Amino acid sequence: MPISLFPALRPAALAITAGLAFSGLAMAQAPTSQLDTIQSRGALQICTTGDYKPFTLAKDGGYEGIDIELAKSLAKAIGVEAKFVATKWSDLLADFTAGKCDIAMGGISVTLDRQKRAFFSTPYLINGKAPIVRCADKAKYQSVADIDKPDVRVIVNPGGTNERFVRANFKQAKIEVFPDNVTIFDQILAGKADIIIAESIETKVQEKAKPGLCAVNPDEPLQYGEMGYLLPRGDVTFKAFVDQWLHLAKATGEFAGIYNQFVR
Structure with missing residues (x-):
């Protein structure tokens, strides 16, 4: 009497089906990244102090500096406009974690205390x-x-x-x-x-x-010391995007061109 091979295949087929169902459920439950929010809003909101030359300086109703130009570059890479949110050093972390901005930029030192409450981008300067x-x-x-x-x-x-x-x-x-x-x-x-x-x-x-x-x-x-950009804690998608943008800005010479405008 011939022995059917189909019964032996059923457990594997069931495992594949279950795996696909689990993957679909995981994708459906994946948290929304701040990157999605920024794109839907049409603007990247950047907290900055405006008092730290050459990184950020309030001037003539706007801002100038290394990180101001880099913020505009990041916004362009996302496909949105850059909007700057005024803060001060004593309020910087509180304003950021309260959701007043998507990213904080402007000569911010990487510290373990800040790391407890936020992510940092890959450091962009040794200082x-x-x-x-x-x-x-x-x-x-x-x-x-x-x-x-x-x-x-x-x-x-x-x-x-x-x-x-x-x-x-x-x-x-x-x-x-x-x-x-x-x-x-x-x-x-x-x-x-x-x-x-x-x-x-x-x-x-x-x-x-x-x-x-x-x-x-x-x-x-x-x-x-090192400098980096403050990012929402736990948002690996947004951090990966910012890190890749920063890598490309350095690799293409864009970063050096902006840096040299304000330092040399």
Whole structure:
């Protein structure tokens, strides 16, 4: 009596059918990415402080800077327009996690504290904290130990990683918090403070912009650091898109062209 092969095939067929059904269910239940929301809205909303040259600077009712131009590039890659949302360093993470914007850009340092509440893009710059001082005092302030003395006045903008670095490393120096990150460098020239700690790239830009100020060892900063863009936590689809756009911007020279507009 012939033996039928069909019964032996039934379990495999059932497994395939079940697998396809499960895959379809998983796809149907896949969470919507912020990328979908952005495309439906027709606009990429970008939180930025507007006070951190050369990355973001409020000017003439708009913004300019490295990350402003890169934000426009990202929006174009998505196929939408760029809309900027004003924030400040002390409110940056709260505004972002509250959903006031899709992405935060503008010289944002990658930190583990921020990483707890948001994703970061692939870092786009290696940076670090460096002092900027009056040129006559440059030789005096070569290290943390040189700065951390009772007669040294350190001035810092509030709410960001600059303030955190200052408070973590300077226990004897006099620390003053100054609310305006645009005019803060003028306080050094006016003799009202001795040192500002900022990102090394920013100290280079301010050195060129304000005669009399000198960056101290900006190519050998006091602390290693990276910069990236804040993205919604858990949204791997949006992060993958931003990372790929950033990779292509660097590979094609677009990133370097924008960077050189504001730094060199």
